[in-house]
Amino acid sequence: MRLARYLIGAIAALLCLGFTAQAQERTLRISVLKFGTVNWELDTIKRHGLDKAHGFDLSVQGVAGGAAAKVAFQGGEADVIVSDWLWVARQRAAGKDFVFIPYSKAVGGLLVPEDSSPNGLADLAGGRIGIAGGPLDKSWLILQAYAEKNFGLDLKTQTEQAFGAPPLIFKSALSGELDGAINFWHFAAKMEAAGMRKLVDISDAARDLGLDPETPLLGYVVKGELVREHSELVQGFAQASRDAKALLATDDAEWDRLRNRMNAKTDAEFEALKAGFRAGIPAALPVDQDAAARMLEIMYEVGGEDLLGQASKLPDGTFYAP
Template identity: 65%
Template sequence: MFMKFLGGAAMALVLTGTAVAQDLPVLKASVLKFGTVNWELTTITENGFDTANGFDLDVNGVASGSAGEIAFQGGETDVIVSDWLWVARQRAAGRDYVFIPYSKAVGGVMVPEGSEAQTLADLAGGKIGIAGGPLDKSWLILQAYAQRELGFDLAGETEQVYGAPPLIYKTATGGDFAGAINYWHFMAKMEADGMRKIIDIADAAEAMGLDPETPLLGYVVKGEMLEQNPDLVNGLAAASRDAKDLLAGDDAAWEALRPKMNADTDAQFEALVAGFRAGIPAEGPVDEDAANTMLSLMAELGGEELVGEATSLPEGTFLQPGS
């Protein structure tokens, strides 16, 4: 899901100032206990990608992602994981936050095994389970896509049921929804459990003129931290890329992560690996024109309640190579 998907990966990193071997700074990570970002962070620490890039990563689990945002905004932490639209909104409000790409993973619309639905219009009269609220970015994109491409009022012709990702997953696999939208890793498990995807969010976004290669989720730092300690910020970005490069091609690295992945079957495990790999963003600078197009559409669909004063991409939103 747009920016939700990545369902539940928010985290906070605290620069503790503690010294370790070679006097490396320590980054303390406060991560949603079952978030998929744990897979990358574990890969970083177990393979020494943090120390190789000039810092020591210390990861701790938290019960909710919102706690990280609050702590970050209050100056109690140095880095969190969020979507770049949130960063753009904060920059438009005068807060100097910077986004380091982490994932472009999105989901799609799933229907039960045996459903005859082929398009969104075939869901008319049914219930749609949505992991999030009315301003969920994937849900907004799908409504706009259905109206433009199919002439179909998706919200008006269906009943929406909003809920937490695990609840939507359980209810959807039980066959109680005509269709369901969930975070990408829950959707991978739904597909492994026999549900069928009728449209990818990425395909709907592309039909709306958006670039599916735009990374959605990432690490967020303050501009002050980047200015005062660019080696530390760039070291975090490099360690993230090292972990992605390993996970992209090494199956053994995934076997080491399997206990953290909550996969009940081999099919679920394989679907989660494939989904993560598909979400790895390309190395290199973010296409800011494409991001601006996405932000403009989100402003049109969700208004100020979603993007605040950010009707166009604020300068400096993304950490670009060489910055």
């Protein structure tokens, strides 16, 4: 009898361990900025149980900066982060098996004060431009290529640049300290809501350069090992993301629920953020590899190895293919 009880207990313990392991396999850890716009989508996934509906449990880990998220990801403390596919291409060219799942095609623009004199990009020669994201910001690089092509203007040498965090550029632009500013799309939306005007839309500049503005720049990044060994988990996450986007694209009540998370100080800001997110939803199609390759080549011409390392050409396997 004692042996039987021991065997039953041992079997139960093994079963418990098995269930625990299965639960761990079904948990997907994502490390993101605590106040990033991606949290609106992740909140929607959790609120409506879209993770459970697709066979996994999403665990959201908030961090203070993008660098911290990348450290967690590369150190095995996170399964997913958010970055741009150019970074993924650089990592793949360096031998790291990272894969990009599209999240957003939203980009900002070059904004100027409403009552300022510039009517075109050439009018900013000699002026001061604020840029969020640093000298390798993708919008800034696209704008440089656009200015050179259309106006023979070298923005890097013919303007003064002020680099800073998005909130700092936002405040400096509204206070009139800058002649123009490039900011992340959600800060740009707030700047427009506050009365600034868009001098150049980065999507228009990209199109003028022969690029496809439908190419999503931001996305979720996972490791190739996860895609190969747990394909159903990655596919489930990708579908949960699409389902959340479908809700946010059509249901205003979802945005009313999210408003407290959006840091929108006015109705105008709230509507601008909602519209900007919706405009940034990419098509549910595979990424156009040729269009992405053209974008990477132009980015390499402008940003060089500082931006892309050895990725002068688009590495195979950069984009997730279910």
